Amino acid sequence: MEAYSKMAKVYDELIYEDVNYEKIANFILNLCNKMAINKENYLDLACGTGNVAQYIGKNFKLNYLVDLSEEMLMEADKKLRFSKVKAKIICQDMCELNLNKKFDLITCVLDSTNYILEDSELEDYLEGVHQHLNENGVFVLDINSYYKLSEVLGNNIYTYSTDEVFYSWENVFEDDIVDMDLTFFVKNGELYERFNEFHQERAYKEEFLEKKFKNAGFIIKEKYNGYSEEKVLKNTERIVYVLTKSLGYI
Incomplete structure (x- = not known):
């Protein structure tokens, strides 16, 4: 995607x-x-x-x-x-x-x-x-910065939640690359639509x-x-x- x-x-x-x-x-x-x-x-x-x-x-x-x-x-x-x-x-x-x-x-x-x-x-x-x-x-x-991607974001999990949106953000740092796996639940009417995104950043x-x-x-x-x-x-x-x-x- x-x-x-x-x-x-x-x-x-x-x-x-x-x-x-x-x-x-x-x-x-x-x-x-x-x-x-x-x-x-x-x-x-x-x-x-x-x-x-x-x-x-x-x-x-x-x-x-x-x-x-x-x-x-x-x-x-x-x-x-x-x-x-x-x-x-x-x-x-x-x-x-x-x-x-x-x-x-x-x-x-x-x-x-x-x-x-x-x-x-x-x-x-x-x-x-x-x-x-x-x-x-x-x-x-x-x-x-290299510091942020390796020490702050790298190998950490973050979550965010409101009545309309929830997402989790899981990071893995290896070989100067941080892999970011994001899972979203976005409210659509009475239900929540789920989708995933995968991102990579280089430190x-x-x-x-x-x-x-x-x-x-x-x-x-x-x-x-x-x-x-x-x-x-x-x-x-x-x-x-x-x-x-x-x-x-x-």
Whole structure:
């Protein structure tokens, strides 16, 4: 089953119900202002249901949203229409990015990069972003840290319950990969519909990932502990990278 296929309609209530999307968007927009980034073209990769793009997109003339899940994109389309944000919504693998356009801002947030499991796909993803980024543009991404995936999520079980939804989330961490087996019960009338989703995230060590950035032609302009001005610590759970193109890179 394609990841998020059945979960799309309840996604916002579940995994990221406590995430402040507007705060993330404002943090990224403030970065753009400090770096004097043009606000012409914006691309959000692995956009999900458009939670971040609905805020950032209001500040750009042209917006593109890319995700591999058609169901998630359908929810994003509804959300952006409601927010009156014009966007081109495209179902595409971000490791095979081909939009024939360059952007001033590209984002890939909420640990979507961790879903890339193979070195070759990671390299294709970074190369694709590099090709689609304007010379003076900025690429903002975040990852679940190695600490979070191995120590916080890895080999643990979580549950969530309301009158409308119940789910269990069982994790196994092995060989730098966390397997996440999720079972959902979602109320549908008087009954509950059950479905399962299986996800995998790769735990990237900072040194490895940062070398990949450099090899792809990026410079790390900033590195943050979450969407804050704080420095990355040993127990940081989300690392935010701000990348620009290396001068003279071919």
